[in-house]
Amino acid sequence: MTASTPSTPPFRDPRLPFAKRIDDLLSRLTLDEKVFFLHQYVPAVERLGIAAWRTGQEGLHGVAWMGPATVFPQAVGLGATWNPELVRRVGEAVAREVRAMSARDERVGLNVWAPVVNLLRHPLWGRNEEGYSEDPRLTSAIATAYTHGLRGGHPVFWRTAPILKHWLAHNNETARDTSSSSVRPRVLHEYDLRAFRSTVEAGAVAGVMPAYNLVNGRPNHVSPYLNDHLRTWTEDDLFVCSDACAPSNLVETEHYFDTYEESTAAAVVAGLDSFTDHGTDPTKTVERLKGALEQGLLTEKEIDLAVRRQLSVRFRLGEFDPEGDPYAAEAAFDTPEHRALAQEAAEQAIVLLRNDGMLPLAPDTRIAVVGLLADECKLDWYSGTLIHRSTPLEGLYERFGAERVRFTEGVDRVLLRTSSGAYLTVPRTDSDDEVRGAEGALDPALLKGRTDLPPLTTSPEAGTELALVDWGDGVLTLRAPDGRYLSVAEDGYLRASADQPGGWIVQETFRLEPHDHGHLLRHLGTGHHVQVAADGVKVAGEDPEVFELVVVERGEEAVARAAAEADVTVVIAGNDPHINGRETEDRSTLDLPAHQARLLHAARTANPRTVLVITSAYPYALEPGPLPAVLWTAHGGQAAGTALARVLAGDVSPAGRLPQTWYESDADLPDLLDYDVIGSRQTYLYFEGTPLYPFGHGLSYTSFSYGDLKVEPEGDGLRVSFSVTNTGRTASDEVPQLYTRAVDPSVPRPRRELLAHTRLTLAPGARTEVAFDVPLRAFEFWDVARGSWRLDPGAYDLLVGTSSADIRIRTTVRLAGEPAAPRDVLQLGLLAADFDEQSGAEIVDRTKRAGDSVTPGSSGVAQLVYRNCDFGSSGVARVTVEVAGEGEVTVEAGAVQATLALPSPTETPYTYTLLDAPLALTGVHDVHLRLRGPVRLAHVGFSG
Template sequence: MTEQTPSTPPFRDPHLPFAKRIDDLLQRLTLDEKLSFLHQFTPAVERLGVAAWRTGQEALHGVAWMGPATVFPQAVGLGATWNTDLVRRVGEAVSKEVRAMRAHDDRVGLNVWSPTVNLLRHPLWGRNEEGYSEDPRLTSAIATAYTRGLRGDHPTYWRTAPVLKHWLAHNNETDRATSSSSVRPRVLHEYDLRAFRETVEAGAVAGVMPAYNLVNGRPNHVSPYLREHLRAWTDEELLVCSDAGAPSNLVDHEHYFDTHEEATAAALIAGVDSFTDHGTDSSQIVDRARKAYEQGLLTEADIDTAVRRQLSVRFRLGEFDPHYDPHAGTGEFDTPAHRALAREAAEQAIVLLRNDGLLPLAPDTRIAVVGLLADECKLDWYSGTLIHRSTPLEGLYERFGADRVEFAEGVDRVRLKTSAGTFLHVPDAPAAADGVRGAEGALDPALLAGRTDLPPLTTDATGTELALVDWGEGVLTLRAPDGRYLSVADDGYVRASADQPGGWIVQETFRLEPHEHGHLLRHVGTGRHVCVAADGVKVADGDPHVWELVIAERGEEAVRRVAERADAVLVFAGNDPHINGRETEDRTTLRLPAQQERLLRAARSVNPRTALALVSAYPYAVDTTALPAVLWTAHGGQAAGTALARVLSGDVSPAGRLPQTWYADDADLPGLLDYDVIGGRQTYLYFEGTPLFPFGHGLSYASFSYGDLTARADGGSLHVTFTVTNTGDMTADEVPQLYTRAVEPSVTRPRRELLAHERVTLTPGEKREISFEVPLSAFEFWDVARGGPRLEPGSYDILVGASSEDVRLRTTLRLEGEPGAPRPVLRRGLEAADFDEQSGVAIVDRTKTAGDAVTPQEGRTAELVYRNCDFGDGVTRVVATVAGEGVVELSLNGGAPVAVLPLETATATPYDYTSLGAGVAVAGVHDVHLRLRGPLRLAHVGFSG
């Protein structure tokens, strides 16, 4: 232990409060040093002995991007466990591996950028794999558990410092840097903010990361919500880290500011403390901040505020107290306990969607294992490198014996023929001594990805038979017989040089484009066609090469051969996390790729005992009526195959639950950019159709009965108790779920809404009493008439069951609350965005720093309705605050206009508001209807007597 001396500066004194130590260090830093702290990569201050530091270490489901680490199931899979204790233990294991890896590699950061708490509102979102659930309470419960594990339980020093992603209302990759999410106040407070709020309030969050998109016309990186909401939820200093490149986007793509100095100053003042931009080069951000300071756009106090928040995290991580930091010596990495936890998590993430008795499989079953995901252990963009791996096929070999399992991948086997009569040829892989093959013959992705020293493809008289997989929408991969994927490196040559498709820009995907009597082969990553040159096959501009596709065998033929010989068939289908749905790319359909549907039909045509196992990062719409069994798991990490085999064999009873609605058809989905979950009737909360599988659904090999429900409201909380009994013949988990529904609400409320859940393990015949205590604030809605939450008095159904649709117990309680009142329009007027109903409206920014306005979408006519507006004894004048150009029409109760307010001359900018007035004669309580025509912004409507 270091003994303190009179010369030791106070910031080095572990006996002082962190706040005093930060004050001392902050006043010792020069302005230039403080400016340097604003970039993600903070340099050392050697004169003070302060080390270099960086924000950001990806750790979504294991330590990512830093080499080998334990790989747990994808985040959506962790959400499917509905098990907060398990997820907390996963977070704990991940944080211990972060610490252990940092001891040997200082590139590993302790400020971890995870979890992602964006709600899975829309299942076509490309990053569906990164979120936990479409429900804010389930999301916040899982996120809180994970952050608690990441943080550790020491009262002073944190093991890692979690940052929540991505603030706010971010659920599309299409135009993600320029699109605006129109979020009405009720959706903002009841849905999007809730997942963040409950996790922040739990006290294990170090900060947040704003999203690329805009919300209500204003970029998230200059959002007033950071100040108005986020920082109001906690007394802790929260570190806000920008997303990569987002500070520059404010000017370069969003054109929200004219100069980078303005943008940098605005983001810093709004609350962004660390700028992730231009990679490791901090010079541009620092220069922008310095110029903003010199131009008077920033004060030194603004800079101090951001630096203080960074230092607060660093002190909490024990950086300045290495002798006191209890985590400094953490060395737990790839331990037996972590490997067992990865398997447990993978098992608990498996959801049995349908089962007519086919599962579990008897030990003597002859099994045909088919499909493109059967012998794969897929990783995603935020995975670490596998130390161990288990595919479904390997798990089934191990559990049932290789003699009882027959495999057919079901890929099309093809050769590509040139117009000259030669065929595409893949040269042999170098010998093991060259480092291509691992110890057990497995391809080594670290050595294969992007290699330019391997020989490029050529052509010869016989060619090489390739495995062709169509992943949907015409995107395909081509694989050599030894497992190497065709890939394109920076030099443009085509090589068999990848273990898997991957990378920020995937270089292993192609398209076959019909052309005259053959096909052109286009490389997706570069957009160029594949051509044959004297020195090898390459992608190039210019005259494309025409290829003839010679099919040696269709995948369906192999599937039928093995399926007809089996007692049961397991078809493994799903997605590759780097193709057709990932960061930067949304999906376009819920349907399975056509090639996979053909394989499923082929198996089913010769063997009715065919089960479908979906291994995917998102839901699908699949006709399951003719299938005796269907299950789903997210990509389950290193233990996925073993976990699936244990569930399929009945060693483990499945108990995962769907964390989001599985819709039956694309027609059931809202628009990707429609963020109004209330008006658009989205998610299980509001969806009025029939889902393929509902939120919370999941079957078991056991059966459970529910009984003895009691519910009472007392002391500001709802107290619910009931019993669950395992009436089956095997030990199994059940996930009792508590929902509510307002019986006669005055406004649109959820059809049902999750209040609480618990995952419990019960032995055969065991009966367990389950108790939930829920604050009555959980029954509140955001009352736009008063601009705040309100518990509406009335009757509420209390629903207990095994899913949102499988309700086993119910009762109704009357809750006391605050009665509604008409809108006090004489006192408050009408804030334009506080509507009850709308049609054709987009919410936009009133100014660049605060407030909302509304505008017609794409210049069309928009309608707004404000219910129960109280005009008292009467008003004689209406005044609308508007900008732009157009007309505002006001009517009452849907009748003829009583006032027409034209803005005939366009204002100079969308933020130059003017007042339009007209005489009216209105008294009493009425519904106000506003019609907007033209490209104008309406901020407020006021009335006077």
């Protein structure tokens, strides 16, 4: 590095630490300039030579939204690899492509909004595909690996700056910007915070993005947890970027604040540093910030703090040191290494759920490959554009030979006849050839939203035979014979003009609604029905056409014919990531869509030697039946088909593991908005039923034995070691998993809890030693009686196996912890949210800035239990409750009780008052509270 000249400002001096350089730059910026820095699109400061900058480059499983890029398996598929080192390499490849693309396209930013570390608590969540696992430790291990790959290995400069999504307790799309996740302290610390904390503490995270929802009645974008928890986990500056439009939601949909100035100030004070609002236009955000400053709701010092955090990221990305930035000349893009890595990741993500000896398939097997996803390589909302493409059909053609593979999609082929007897028709035009590339593939850039193609018409003689697929819940797609989907453009006309369903609002989905002796065809993107007009077929709010559905061929009939003529049938079922489960839309059921269930039934009836391959973003509940083999893979990116064919052929032994529980039916699921994983026994940690397939499950083409389990003290923890031997004839990966269970806990604890795992490769007959170092803090739980972590003394089972249910070896250790002590209610009273058990309760905000209260949910009645409360030998004489709203609180302990009722509603839900009543108690008792009406309880106190 060269010394700076006297005219070089200190912020340009590479010899100085970043903190001093940021101090200098901040001192040179005007208040107006700093205010502009708080919008997503930061303008250039030309007088200082500072370039424009923006937050936000999507990179969940490849560079998204910016055109062609390497597409890796979906995040849930990366989670299914259980392989942090592989995921680190995927993150590194994504970061290399971000850098390479950024060098030639200024729209590509280096602040990468990934990974998603929201836990997959509920499998009906529409964004299940974006997370890694239902377990916080597995999620953190995979997320940490991905962030290290994105960050790069240089000690000073970062290749990209990862932002974790979405803070906090976000697992529903239904009313996602107005619903509140009620998260009790134990769930907060032991579950939701844990995945974020471990990943931040690993040191490769630039910041977080708050989620749309509220937690305990308070929007995440004004959460005190940002400063009280997140920023205490690291000494680095953490940059907090809002989710799109969320700052405006504070006033517009959530009605949490009356004015934008209040909401904007509250967000900055809570720790928000960048407003992703109103697209590229910063005007409204700047106006609101200036208004908050003028009203005294915000100070320049608080603006400076937010700008400092942004500048910290920009300095680490090398923006102010172009000569010293080791990543400035990055050009790796769509390299052979990235293509090979995409295939490796797709192979490792495949989970063998069941195998009665049918797999792997012999080389001379005659295969019928059938199903709606058999010749598809589906993308999702956060995918890049495919450069390379491999479908299951293409992979099987390549591996087994086209002469041995027969394909039948299984769609229903239909005609739509109008009330006048004419048929819906897709016109042939001269421009059809123009939308195809050199190899005949449809060009999505030309097709999507085209208005120059002629709309559909009707013909009295012969219509167009359409491929109809019911994706579940009656949601249909209709496809022309040339592969183009019926879609609606901005002008409202129907055209065969889409290569795939997609977009923020999908314009390729329909619903047939019974009407008289036919059906109305509703377009779901606009909500209007299809109308036949003189100038073409369109959607309109009036005069809908009544269609007769003429079925030319049922898909199951074609599937049955193909299956009967094959040695083995491979059914490829699953979901389209843009339909019935995606961002903004939760699923309604675990069931396989009825159309696909019919195809599966037809295949296995015609040929019992049927393999089911589920390609999906989430788990399904499968009906029992004689299926000799079942595999699951998330949508596997550009190499999905090749990877699947290699696994079916035995070139690769499958070793993926389920990152979440597969339940038998919807009856096993809690309410989507019930976030109390402890109280309602959610995820493998607490679920007491029998799952269809358990967390961590996955089979292999070989067998493994476990032995030699040893547990030894190691520093402030335990070293757990054991041997693993490949006892079969096939080289394969194996995923040893270490779990624990408190034998006699003082509070409800997980039935089984993952402590550590690894993925390793063993040749036939090979044996290896595995060792895990487990800190004692891994056995702790959040003790609500003392408001901190505590290690319960006693016996703990250590369980080693191949899944949470398949335990091969075990032992028990005794740990010396800190015994439980009764709650000191004389000194501390009871914080309402620190209950041990509850029913019917919701946690809400005590004030708009901080604190929790408890109120009854929809039933209007809540029960709270606080165990082992010590009232002392001298006892207490009175109880005091701090309450707001209206209603009453009954306090019961031992044989005494008191009911305290608000005489009239308080002025606001945040206007608390104290009520007291006689309550004579001595000794240790459980305290039971009953809340009636819309009362908010913050605290219970006791006095002599």
